[in-house]
Amino acid sequence: MNEKAIYLTFPVMLLKDAKYNIVETLDAVVYYCLVDNIKRFDLSPEQAQSKMKMTFGNLGKAVQLGNEIFSQTPVNAPKTSVSKDIIFDFYNNYKSDFEIDCFLGFAALRSILQSKPFIKCTNAYLLARMAGNSNISEDLPEWVRKYQSRYHLDKLKKELQLNWGLKIYGEHVRGFYISFIMELKRLIYHAELKRKSNRLKGLAESKKEAKIEAKKLLLEHST
Numbered sequence: 001m002n003e004k005a006i007y008l009t010f011p012v013m014l015l016k017d018a019k020y021n022i023v024e025t026l027d028a029v030v031y032y033c034l035v036d037n038i039k040r041f042d043l044s045p046e047q048a049q050s051k052m053k054m055t056f057g058n059l060g061k062a063v064q065l066g067n068e069i070f071s072q073t074p075v076n077a078p079k080t081s082v083s084k085d086i087i088f089d090f091y092n093n094y095k096s097d098f099e100i101d102c103f104l105g106f107a108a109l110r111s112i113l114q115s116k117p118f119i120k121c122t123n124a125y126l127l128a129r130m131a132g133n134s135n136i137s138e139d140l141p142e143w144v145r146k147y148q149s150r151y152h153l154d155k156l157k158k159e160l161q162l163n164w165g166l167k168i169y170g171e172h173v174r175g176f177y178i179s180f181i182m183e184l185k186r187l188i189y190h191a192e193l194k195r196k197s198n199r200l201k202g203l204a205e206s207k208k209e210a211k212i213e214a215k216k217l218l219l220e221h222s223t
Contacts, residue, residue, distance in 0.1 A: 006053055006084040008033045011077035012111040014069070015104055016132035019143050022100055026091045028069050030054070035066030052084070078134050080111035098159075101147075104130045105156050106164045109178055118179035118187055120194075123153060 010029050018025040034056070037048040045063050049056055056062040090103055108129030113119050124136045131144045140148075147153045160166040167184045169191050170176030177191040 007081045008052070008084055008087055009079050009081045010036070011073050012080045012107060012129055013073070013077050013132045013134070015080075015107060018104060018132075019097075019100060019141075022090055022095065026087055028065075029087065031062050031066035032069045032073070033066075034062055035070045038063070038066075039070070054084075078111050078129070079114075080107045080129075082107055082110065101130075101143075101156060102159050102164065105160055106166070109160070109166065110180070113178065113180065118177055118182055118190055120175050120191075121178050122175040123148075 008029060010032050014028050014032060015025060033052065034045070034048050034054075037043055037051055038045060041048075041051070043051065045059050049059060049062075086103070086106075090100070095103070105126065108126055109121070111129050112121055112125060122136075127140060127144050127147055128134075128136045128138060130147070131138070131140050133140075147156060157166070157168060161168060165180050167179045167182055167187045168176055169184070169188045177187055179187045182190075
């Protein structure tokens with residue numbers, strides 16, 4: 001039986017420099033998660049590393065660095081969740097610029113989904129989180145702005161669908177629906193169901209407005 005995957009949950013803002021220094025970035029991620037486990041579950045450093053199924057060469061130093069990172073991170077910072085296997089694959093093996101971009105796109109979408117099975121997303125939201133930003137009003141670094149081009153963004157989305165488990169559906173809707181756990185047919189079903197619900201709501205609102213206008217006309221003609 002395969003061992004259950006271990007996921008590391010951390011603020012997406014820690015990935016801001018990943019494009020240019022993936023190793024140091026993932027060091028920060030692991031140190032943060034170590035301290036987060038200590039604080040959240042009231043564990044000793046030894047218990048926390050055991051829970052993470054990791055062994056730190058200098059556990060005391062790791063805790064010190066983790067505390068520094070933890071203290072500089074806003075409590076309400078948006079978080080993402082990535083399996084330890086993916087983290088260590090990118091830590092130990094050479095990755096091309098595009099592969100790093102895909103990792104950041106994956107982490108971005110995970111931060112948007114949180115624990116939801118599916119959600120509606122926009123390109124602007126995706127790019128903001130890829131940059132490590134909390135919202136779309138923050139400036140994008142130059143490397144992220146490249147993905148404002150439809151060609152480059154489509155290429156990224158296709159790769160995430162082919163090799164990262166992303167399901168995506170965006171026909172006849174503004175934005176697009178995403179999931180990592182649903183079958184594509186189920187995602188399409190829920191997206192179309194929500195679209196129909198929104199259309200019915202819009203129809204009801206337009207009828208309500210029309211009724212109000214009609215009553216105004218009746219009053220005008222009766223005076």
